[in-house]
Amino acid sequence: MAYSNVPRRLKWKDVLSLLWRSFFIQTGWNFKSMISIGFCFALYPIGRKVCHTKKEYIAFLKRHLGFFNAHPYFASYAIGATARLELEHAANQKPSIELIEKFKNALIGPLGAVGDQCCWAVMRPAALIFGLTGLKIAPNVFWKTVVLLLTFILYNIPHIYIRIKGIRDGYETGFEVYKKIRIDTYGKLVQLFKIIGVIGIGMVFIWTFQQAFIVHWHVSIMFVLSFVLGFGLRVKRNMFYTPVLVSMILAIVIGLL
Amino acid sequence: MLQLLGLSLSGAIILLDSTAAFQMLIAQPLFACPLLGFLGGNIDLGFEMGFLLQLIWLANMPVGAAIIPEGEFGSVAGVILALRLTEQLPELKHFIIFIALIYAVFVSYLGAKSVTFIRNQNQHYLQHILKRLNRGNRIKIGLVILNALIFSAAVFFIIIFVLTIVFENIFYPILKSTPLTVANRIGMIGKISILGVGMGLTVTLLKDKRLWPLYVLGMLIGGGLMLYGLF
Numbered sequence: 001m002a003y004s005n006v007p008r009r010l011k012w013k014d015v016l017s018l019l020w021r022s023f024f025i026q027t028g029w030n031f032k033s034m035i036s037i038g039f040c041f042a043l044y045p046i047g048r049k050v051c052h053t054k055k056e057y058i059a060f061l062k063r064h065l066g067f068f069n070a071h072p073y074f075a076s077y078a079i080g081a082t083a084r085l086e087l088e089h090a091a092n093q094k095p096s097i098e099l100i101e102k103f104k105n106a107l108i109g110p111l112g113a114v115g116d117q118c119c120w121a122v123m124r125p126a127a128l129i130f131g132l133t134g135l136k137i138a139p140n141v142f143w144k145t146v147v148l149l150l151t152f153i154l155y156n157i158p159h160i161y162i163r164i165k166g167i168r169d170g171y172e173t174g175f176e177v178y179k180k181i182r183i184d185t186y187g188k189l190v191q192l193f194k195i196i197g198v199i200g201i202g203m204v205f206i207w208t209f210q211q212a213f214i215v216h217w218h219v220s221i222m223f224v225l226s227f228v229l230g231f232g233l234r235v236k237r238n239m240f241y242t243p244v245l246v247s248m249i250l251a252i253v254i255g256l257l
Numbered sequence: 258m259l260q261l262l263g264l265s266l267s268g269a270i271i272l273l274d275s276t277a278a279f280q281m282l283i284a285q286p287l288f289a290c291p292l293l294g295f296l297g298g299n300i301d302l303g304f305e306m307g308f309l310l311q312l313i314w315l316a317n318m319p320v321g322a323a324i325i326p327e328g329e330f331g332s333v334a335g336v337i338l339a340l341r342l343t344e345q346l347p348e349l350k351h352f353i354i355f356i357a358l359i360y361a362v363f364v365s366y367l368g369a370k371s372v373t374f375i376r377n378q379n380q381h382y383l384q385h386i387l388k389r390l391n392r393g394n395r396i397k398i399g400l401v402i403l404n405a406l407i408f409s410a411a412v413f414f415i416i417i418f419v420l421t422i423v424f425e426n427i428f429y430p431i432l433k434s435t436p437l438t439v440a441n442r443i444g445m446i447g448k449i450s451i452l453g454v455g456m457g458l459t460v461t462l463l464k465d466k467r468l469w470p471l472y473v474l475g476m477l478i479g480g481g482l483m484l485y486g487l488f
């Protein structure tokens with residue numbers, strides 16, 4: 001469902017404007033409307049285009065300050081698509097405001113699910129493991145700084161790519177954007193990060209064990225004990241604080257003996 | 258005092274990257290600790306704490322709207338305290354790192370509370386905006402965002418600043434009275450136990466069975482590099 005009189009693609013200037021604002025999408029995060037304040041801020045350049053009177057502008061803000069939530073990176077799909085629909089509505093009075101709101105609500109689930117699976121569950125931990133591995137290899141401050149820069153680039157190039165692609169795809173497809181919001185779209189990227197992350201974990205594991213082993217065999221037992229505690233309680237009970245605190249207390253007790 | 262003010266302010270600004278803006282990993286301990294270490298004049302300490310804290314928090318990062326104890330907040334507070342204490346007692350570096358790690362874990366609870374507080378305040382902003390719009394007044398949405406950012410940073414700044422002063426005064430006499438050998442022993446064993454528990458938590462990530470050969474490959478590469486370094 002597409003309506004005429006609206007450019008098929010966004011100009012780069014507009015994409016960059018939406019991109020910059022999308023970085024603040026979670027600034028006004030609240031329990032009532034979640035990320036709606038940030039979403040409204042991101043759409044402001046579109047609001048300026050479609051609202052010609054004060055009344056229209058107030059109505060625009062009010063309808064986008066309703067409940068909305070999404071993964072912060074993948075919210076750019078909603079920003080792009082809503083931008084298009086708002087422009088179409090201003091040009092043709094179609095689609096209706098109600099339809100735009102229903103459409104936004106329908107996007108909440110997929111945007112959150114795909115974003116969490118892709119970015120929070122894989123990309124972010126994998127990039128950080130890459131950084132940890134690099135810090136273990138790097139011999140001095142210079143190389144450690146280089147590692148951090150590489151980690152930053154490794155994570156943020158895909159991160160910003162997702163945001164830009166989201167805005168552009170969302171704008172170009174409008175209502176059809178749901179076809180683009182799939183984990184398969186980023187399948188290769190996610191797979192690459194998984195490989196980096198898993199190999200990194202293997203490497204860091206061996207090095208940390210070696211670090212414990214070379215001190216004293218008592219200390220390597222402490223390492224193994226803490227490892228088993230952390231792994232076991234995390235897998236069996238999904239605990240975090242208990243293993244961390246117990247191993248800290250154990251370290252104090254053994255240190256005092 | 259001026260240094261503490263500067264570090265707390267820098268920490269508060271870095272923490273905005275956690276959820277309020279950008280989310281480019283800068284608030285993660287791996288980046289935040291060396292940055293603060295650099296600003297505090299001890300980048301090595303920053304790297305060391307960044308590594309250990311990242312290892313602990315890696316498996317416990319917030320997803321979506323969930324509020325869990327804020328590891329990023331705890332890490333920033335922890336590294337600032339460690340920087341302050343090592344400046345006064347450099348011979349107890351390892352023990353101070355261990356104490357700062359324990360402190361970071363406890364303080365992360367306050368981080369979670371501060372996030373809830375900030376989100377409640379944002380709700381007040383929202384209600385205020387809606388009231389003004391219902392009265393037919395224009396609002397500048399950019400100013401709302403700026404206010405929310407400043408408020409978040411201010412909350413982080415105040416909590417970190419006050420906590421550092423309080424705990425510096427609590428820990429300093431304890432550290433000073435601990436015998437050096439005991440302190441070093443606890444520091445060393447504590448660091449190893451953090452590495453162990455951190456690895457135990459981290460290996461639970463990416464636990465797809467199809468990836469197990471890659472774990473082994475990683476261990477082989479790591480082992481190979483280790484032997485190459487040894488011989």
